[in-house]
Amino acid sequence: MIAESKERTRIAITLGDPNGIGPEVVLKCLDDPLVMKRIDPVVIGPGKVLQEHAKALGRRPPVLIENMNAPIPKRGIRIVNTSKEQQVVVEMGKLTPQAGSMAMDAVDEGIRLARQGEVRALVTGPISKLAIVRAGYNFPGHTEYLAKKTGVKDQVMMMVCRELRISLATGHIALKRVSERLTVNGLVAKLKRVRASLIRDFGILRPKIAVLGLNPHAGESGVLGNEEKEVIIEAIKDAGNRGIIALGPFPADGFFGSGQYCGYDAIMAMYHDQGLAPFKILSFGSGVNFTAGLPIVRTSPDHGTAFNIAGQNQANEGSMVQAVLQAAAIAEQRQTSQ
Numbered sequence: 001m002i003a004e005s006k007e008r009t010r011i012a013i014t015l016g017d018p019n020g021i022g023p024e025v026v027l028k029c030l031d032d033p034l035v036m037k038r039i040d041p042v043v044i045g046p047g048k049v050l051q052e053h054a055k056a057l058g059r060r061p062p063v064l065i066e067n068m069n070a071p072i073p074k075r076g077i078r079i080v081n082t083s084k085e086q087q088v089v090v091e092m093g094k095l096t097p098q099a100g101s102m103a104m105d106a107v108d109e110g111i112r113l114a115r116q117g118e119v120r121a122l123v124t125g126p127i128s129k130l131a132i133v134r135a136g137y138n139f140p141g142h143t144e145y146l147a148k149k150t151g152v153k154d155q156v157m158m159m160v161c162r163e164l165r166i167s168l169a170t171g172h173i174a175l176k177r178v179s180e181r182l183t184v185n186g187l188v189a190k191l192k193r194v195r196a197s198l199i200r201d202f203g204i205l206r207p208k209i210a211v212l213g214l215n216p217h218a219g220e221s222g223v224l225g226n227e228e229k230e231v232i233i234e235a236i237k238d239a240g241n242r243g244i245i246a247l248g249p250f251p252a253d254g255f256f257g258s259g260q261y262c263g264y265d266a267i268m269a270m271y272h273d274q275g276l277a278p279f280k281i282l283s284f285g286s287g288v289n290f291t292a293g294l295p296i297v298r299t300s301p302d303h304g305t306a307f308n309i310a311g312q313n314q315a316n317e318g319s320m321v322q323a324v325l326q327a328a329a330i331a332e333q334r335q336t337s338q
Contacts, residue, residue: 008040009120009328012080012113014106015045016125018090019099020305021315023053026125027062028317030077035321039328042068042119045106046083052090056311068118080113082106092311100131107142111149114296120335121297121327123320126305129172140172143291146298155293156193158266159276159302160326161283165202165266166275167194167292178271179227182214187235187268188242194266195244197292200337201330207265210255211236211248214270218251232270252278276302285318288326297334299327 013029016022026043027050029035043050051061063076072078082105089098103125110122124142132139139145147155158167169190170181191209198207211232212218215225222229232249239246250260252269256278261267269275279287280302287302301319309315 008038009331010040010042010118011121011123011324011327011331012042012044012110012119013123013324014103014110014125015043015049016106017099017103017128017131017305018046018049018088019092019094019096020126020128020307020310021303022103022125022127022305023049024057024310024313024315025301025317025320026050027054027057027059028315029320029324032317032321035324039324041078041324042113043077043079044082044110044113045079045125046088046102047079047081048083048088049090049102050077050079053092053311056092057313080109082109093307095128095131095134095307097131097134097136100128100133100135100137103127104132104135104137104145107145108149111146111296114298115150120331121299123323123327124298124300125320126301126303128305128307142298142300143171143289146291146294146296150294150296152294154189154193155291156190156197158194158197158290158292159279159283159287160290160299161279161287161322163265164261164279164282165198166279167266167268168272168275169268169270171272173272175271175273179214182227182231182270184231184235184238187211187231188238191235191239191244191246191268192242193293194268198265201290201292201297201333202265203333203337204265206245208263209244209246209266209268210250210261210264211246211268212252212255212270212274213249216251216253218249256282285316286322287319288323290326290330297327297331299323299330 219228
C-alpha cells in the first residue's frame with residue numbers, strides 16, 4: 001500500500017475516451033486549488049493523450065511523473081501510463097474502437113489500484129458506450145462493468161449533488177423493458193443497498209428514502225397501471241419490515257415540482273430518465289455519478305464525452321471537480337465508519 005501525501009487523499013482519475021472532453025476536464029480540474037489541497041491525484045491513461053489535449057488547449061504540456069512515490073514538480077502530474085506511445089492515436093471528436101479500448105484499459109488499471117489499496121477512490125472520466133462496444137466490451141457503461149469486475153450484483157447508480165441523491169431501480173436498459181425488470185425482491189434489494197450506502201458513505205444514521213411511482217400519477221389506484229399496487233407498494237412494505245424507512249410511491253412530476261424532494265435523504269426513481277432528467281435540471285453541471293454498493297469508492301462527472309466540443313477549450317470542469325471532491329469525502333467517511 002502506497003503512502004499518501006500528508007493530509008491529502010490519494011485518488012485515481014481515468015482520462016475517459018481520449019477523443020472526448022475527459023482529458024480536458026481532468027487538466028482543468030487539476031488546476032483547481034481546492035482539489036489539489038484536498039487530494040493527491042493519480043491520473044490513469046496514455047500520457048500522450050494528456051499532452052495532445054494540453055497542446056490543443058494552448059497549454060504548456062504537463063510534466064508527467066510515472067513514479068508513484070516521487071515528489072511532483074510544479075506543472076507536474078503523477079500518471080499511470082496504460083498504453084505505449086506508438087499505439088496511441090488521438091482523433092479529437094471522433095468515435096473509434098481504439099479510443100474505447102484505451103478508455104477501458106485505464107478503468108481496469110484504476111480498479112486494480114483501488115482494490116489493492118494503492119488509491120482510496122476511483123474517479124472515471126466519460127466514455128462512449130458505442131466506442132467500448134465496438135472495442136469488444138459487452139457492457140452498456142461504467143456502472144455495469146465495475147459491478148462485474150468487483151463481483152457485485154446489486155450495485156445502484158446514485159446521482160449526487162449536495163443534499164440531493166437520486167438512485168435508480170433500473171439502469172441502462174430500454175424503456176419498454178423497465179416494467180418487466182421491476183420486482184418486489186429486486187426493488188427491496190436496491191433499497192437495502194441505498195440505505196447501507198447512506199449510512200456508510202454519507203454518515204446518515206437513519207436515512208429516509210422517497211420512492212417514485214412508475215406510471216403517471218403513480219398509477220392513479222390502478223387506472224393508469226398496476227405496477228404501483230403489485231410491485232412498488234409491496235416492496236415499500238417489505239422494506240419497512242426490514243427497518244428501511246421508505247415512503248411512497250410518489251408521482252414523479254409533482255414530487256419534484258413541489259420541492260418534496262428536499263425532505264428526503266435519497267430518492268429511488270424507477271428508470272433512468274425519470275431520475276436523471278430532474279437531477280440534471282437541479283444540479284446545474286455540478287452533479288456526480290456515484291456507484292453505491294461497490295467494495296471500492298467510484299464516482300464520475302454527470303456528463304458524457306461531448307465529442308462535438310473536444311479539443312476546443314469549451315468543456316466545463318465543474319462536474320469533474322465535484323466528482324473528485326465527492327470521492328475523497330466518501331473515502332474519508334468510509335474510513336471513519338470502519
